[in-house]
Amino acid sequence: MRFLDYFRSNRKTSASVAKERLQIIVARERTTRNGPDYLPMMQEELLLVVRKYIQVENDAVKIQLEQEGNCEVLELNITLPESAAAS
Amino acid sequence: MATVIVITSGKGGVGKTTTSAAISTGLALCGYKTVVIDFDVGLRNLDLIMGCERRVVYDFVNVIKQESNLRQSLIKDKRVDNLFILPASQTRDKDILDIEGVGRVIDELSESFDYIICDSPAGIERGAFMAMYFADEAVVVTNPEVSSVRDSDRILGLLASKTRRAEQGGKPIKEHLLLTRYDPLRVDKGEMLSVEDVKDILAIPLLGVIPESKAVLQASNAGTPIILEGDSDAGQAYDDAVSRLLGEERMHRFLEVEKKGFFSKFRLFRS
Ligand SMILES: Nc1ncnc2c1ncn2[C@@H]1O[C@H](COP(=O)(O)OP(=O)(O)OP(=O)(O)O)[C@@H](O)[C@H]1O
Ligand SMILES: [Mg+2]
Numbered sequence: 001m002r003f004l005d006y007f008r009s010n011r012k013t014s015a016s017v018a019k020e021r022l023q024i025i026v027a028r029e030r031t032t033r034n035g036p037d038y039l040p041m042m043q044e045e046l047l048l049v050v051r052k053y054i055q056v057e058n059d060a061v062k063i064q065l066e067q068e069g070n071c072e073v074l075e076l077n078i079t080l081p082e083s084a085a086a087s
Numbered sequence: 088m089a090t091v092i093v094i095t096s097g098k099g100g101v102g103k104t105t106t107s108a109a110i111s112t113g114l115a116l117c118g119y120k121t122v123v124i125d126f127d128v129g130l131r132n133l134d135l136i137m138g139c140e141r142r143v144v145y146d147f148v149n150v151i152k153q154e155s156n157l158r159q160s161l162i163k164d165k166r167v168d169n170l171f172i173l174p175a176s177q178t179r180d181k182d183i184l185d186i187e188g189v190g191r192v193i194d195e196l197s198e199s200f201d202y203i204i205c206d207s208p209a210g211i212e213r214g215a216f217m218a219m220y221f222a223d224e225a226v227v228v229t230n231p232e233v234s235s236v237r238d239s240d241r242i243l244g245l246l247a248s249k250t251r252r253a254e255q256g257g258k259p260i261k262e263h264l265l266l267t268r269y270d271p272l273r274v275d276k277g278e279m280l281s282v283e284d285v286k287d288i289l290a291i292p293l294l295g296v297i298p299e300s301k302a303v304l305q306a307s308n309a310g311t312p313i314i315l316e317g318d319s320d321a322g323q324a325y326d327d328a329v330s331r332l333l334g335e336e337r338m339h340r341f342l343e344v345e346k347k348g349f350f351s352k353f354r355l356f357r358s
Contacts, residue, residue: 013277018233019284026240026288033244 097238099209107206108312113329115170119201125175126218138310148176151188181214263294295328
């Protein structure tokens with residue numbers, strides 16, 4: 001019986017899976033939302049370029065346009081997989 | 088000066104037209120002079136839901152193109168005082184709408200109406216932009232389902248950047264979340280996103296929750312806005328939403344599974 005309970009309490013409901021997926025995709029889409037129209041496309045292309053050399057995750061490349069005083073700063077973040085750092 | 092409210096969603100078929108008909112009828116019932124405009128040019132449907140399809144002579148595009156005036160084109164509702172419908176054109180394309188033309192019509196309506204309700208088409212193309220451009224408030228109609236929630240988030244982004252208020256840098260559009268086709272039983276079972284889940288993600292104030300209801304289809308069969316079916320759960324939920332839109336505080340209803348079944352069984356047992 002306890003065996004069953006264990007599964008029941010740990011199995012994620014499909015609604016909680018939906019919520020998690022939504023939180024991730026919405027957060028990602030918001031980062032490029034208020035920037036110029038080319039940001040999402042540039043992000044996709046940069047990902048392709050990085051992937052020519054390193055196998056990275058789908059969301060490894062993040063770009064963001066920020067206002068600092070009267071300067072616009074384009075911030076580019078690439079998350080490398082752990083194994084890439086080692087080799 | 089009228090308040091312009093867009094009913095929008097991004098995703099298709101989530102209940103925008105049902106909501107436009109209900110909210111406009113509800114506002115008129117409260118005594119506000121209200122006009123509801125169908126922006127779904129090429130796919131007009133609001134006239135059917137409002138039950139006035141046989142009385143359409145001129146449409147929104149005729150008014151924009153100055154082929155008819157507003158007096159000839161507005162259809163006065165037969166059931167509710169203060170309620171008028173401006174139908175979409177069935178024969179033309181959404182691209183025929185332009186900011187100047189739509190702006191002129193909205194300005195003219197503003198002179199004599201309290202509320203202008205804009206029923207947006209689905210998508211994020213021209214028709215949807217035109218419907219939201221002049222809005223003071225937006226009702227974002229969302230179903231508890233991943234693609235609808237994601238599209239609602241995109242629409243919120245557009246409301247904050249591609250509208251007159253955004254361009255002129257004035258007060259931002261007042262946003263309302265309306266969660267429709269909500270099924271508490273499935274939420275309880277963990278099969279459907281809950282109100283709290285959707286609120287967490289979209290992070291805008293909740294105007295109301297409309298339950299999944301058989302009465303909605305029946306009302307549309309008859310051409311009666313659901314809010315006029317006062318006995319129905321969805322009709323009552325829309326009534327609450329209209330009151331909240333007008334600033335009244337009301338408890339949210341229909342969020343829990345009804346326990347009626349249990350009590351009726353109990354009564355049977357005793358007799
Ligand atoms: N609360 C509800 N319960 C049950 N059915 C509903 C509910 N709300 C809407 N529907 C049904 O969903 C369908 C789509 O509704 P509606 O036409 O209002 O959506 P829409 O967003 O205007 O669609 P479109 O994007 O095509 O304009 C209709 O068949 C309607 O009866
Ligand atoms: Mg519609």
